[in-house]
Amino acid sequence: MAQDIRYPSLKYIKPAARRRIPHFVWEYLDSATGGEATKDRNVRSLQAVTMMPAILLGEIKPSTHQTFLGHSFDVPFGIAPVGLSGAIWPDAERILACEAAKSNIPYTLSTVACQTPETIGPICDGKGWFQLYPPRDPEVRRDMINRIAAAGFKTLVVTVDIPAPSRRERQTRGGITQPPALTPRILAQIALRPRWALGMAQFGRPEMPFVASYGNNVRGLPTTEHLGYLLRISPDAEYLKWVRDHWKGSLIIKGVLNPADCPRLEQIGADAIWVSNHAGRQFDGAPATVDVLPQIRAATKLPLVFDGGIEGGLDMIRALALGADFIMMGRSWHYALGALGRKGPAHLTKILQQDLIANMSQLGLHNLQNCAQALWPQKN
Numbered sequence: 001m002a003q004d005i006r007y008p009s010l011k012y013i014k015p016a017a018r019r020r021i022p023h024f025v026w027e028y029l030d031s032a033t034g035g036e037a038t039k040d041r042n043v044r045s046l047q048a049v050t051m052m053p054a055i056l057l058g059e060i061k062p063s064t065h066q067t068f069l070g071h072s073f074d075v076p077f078g079i080a081p082v083g084l085s086g087a088i089w090p091d092a093e094r095i096l097a098c099e100a101a102k103s104n105i106p107y108t109l110s111t112v113a114c115q116t117p118e119t120i121g122p123i124c125d126g127k128g129w130f131q132l133y134p135p136r137d138p139e140v141r142r143d144m145i146n147r148i149a150a151a152g153f154k155t156l157v158v159t160v161d162i163p164a165p166s167r168r169e170r171q172t173r174g175g176i177t178q179p180p181a182l183t184p185r186i187l188a189q190i191a192l193r194p195r196w197a198l199g200m201a202q203f204g205r206p207e208m209p210f211v212a213s214y215g216n217n218v219r220g221l222p223t224t225e226h227l228g229y230l231l232r233i234s235p236d237a238e239y240l241k242w243v244r245d246h247w248k249g250s251l252i253i254k255g256v257l258n259p260a261d262c263p264r265l266e267q268i269g270a271d272a273i274w275v276s277n278h279a280g281r282q283f284d285g286a287p288a289t290v291d292v293l294p295q296i297r298a299a300t301k302l303p304l305v306f307d308g309g310i311e312g313g314l315d316m317i318r319a320l321a322l323g324a325d326f327i328m329m330g331r332s333w334h335y336a337l338g339a340l341g342r343k344g345p346a347h348l349t350k351i352l353q354q355d356l357i358a359n360m361s362q363l364g365l366h367n368l369q370n371c372a373q374a375l376w377p378q379k380n
């Protein structure tokens with residue numbers, strides 16, 4: 001197929017997406033905070049992990065299956081929560097949830113998505129994850145959790161790494177205003193991207209219906225002040241314990257970098273830990289996620305989700321080798337949507353799996369449980 005030839009990897013998908021997404025949206029998706037060193041570090045540190053190709057093993061038949069929190073997945077990766085997905089590409093949440101259900105991978109719906117849990121939950125077919133930014137008001141908290149469970153989500157991801165808004169200078173320069181407004185500059189950027197504009201005309205102006213349903217007089221996109229007030233952004237251990245007591249499904253804590261935090265999360269009753277630096281969007285002095293992964297692995301027996309800078313199957317093998325149990329990606333799914341529209345996510349799933357298989361074959365790996373044996377220099 002033409003897309004297999006033109007877009008064999010993310011390296012080629014990304015520039016195509018940039019050509020089809022309005023500039024201010026691109027800056028929202030692609031940027032990080034400060035000098036964006038943490039974002040770059042995530043990628044470079046993964047690339048620096050070397051592994052030894054294997055020979056004299058006969059035929060290798062790699063299996064990409066991975067079991068995580070009791071579910072058997074066809075591949076070891078899924079879709080991380082991205083706020084306002086539906087503003088990045090028209091109808092993105094629904095497209096991603098459908099692809100996830102079809103390919104048997106987890107899709108994580110963000111609290112600040114353009115769709116409600118009630119719309120997306122049923123599409124996910126019991127495999128959906130819901131990401132919660134911790135609401136301040138206990139009544140809102142209780143109601144949100146009840147709605148998320150009733151919509152069929154079995155896994156709750158609580159994000160804990162947003163104690164305050166970050167500056168995201170590149171995003172600011174892109175022209176997004178607070179509150180969001182269609183300024184002449186934004187309109188000009190939209191006019192240059194007709195496919196995106198037509199899609200938005202078809203599906204309607206992006207809103208945050210879940211969050212808006214808890215706002216007084218909030219319509220459309222809430223401002224950052226409103227979001228900051230509504231979603232208590234720096235939960236403590238007591239808060240997480242409350243969530244644990246009220247959520248019956250699996251609980252994952254997202255945004256962990258410090259191994260010293262792991263025992264407390266175990267005590268709280270988390271089912272898994274999500275190693276993430278929010279893709280460098282919050283703090284530019286953080287370590288690369290892959291650089292803290294071995295220490296986090298040593299600090300806890302809990303299953304580990306990993307994200308940050310993953311660009312292909314080889315990066316996934318690297319992270320699995322260093323202690324991750326499951327891999328999530330954020331921006332890449334949206335680059336794929338931008339480049340190829342509705343067909344993008346399925347294409348990305350396919351090429352990521354192909355890349356996994358190709359690299360597992362080189363490393364002599366029949367399955368993903370033994371990735372660590374290929375690390376070089378060897379770890380004791």
Ligand SMILES: Cc1cc2nc3c(=O)[nH]c(=O)nc-3n(C[C@H](O)[C@H](O)[C@H](O)COP(=O)(O)O)c2cc1C
Pocket residue numbers: 028029030080081082083084110111112131159254276277278279281307308309310328329330331332
């Ligand atoms: C545009 C954008 C929006 C995001 N929104 C959220 C969000 O609403 N909730 C959350 O927990 N993480 C959010 N993240 C972080 C992702 O879930 C994930 O941690 C990160 O994108 C992984 O790094 P990668 O983009 O290099 O794959 C967002 C990331 C991006 C790029």
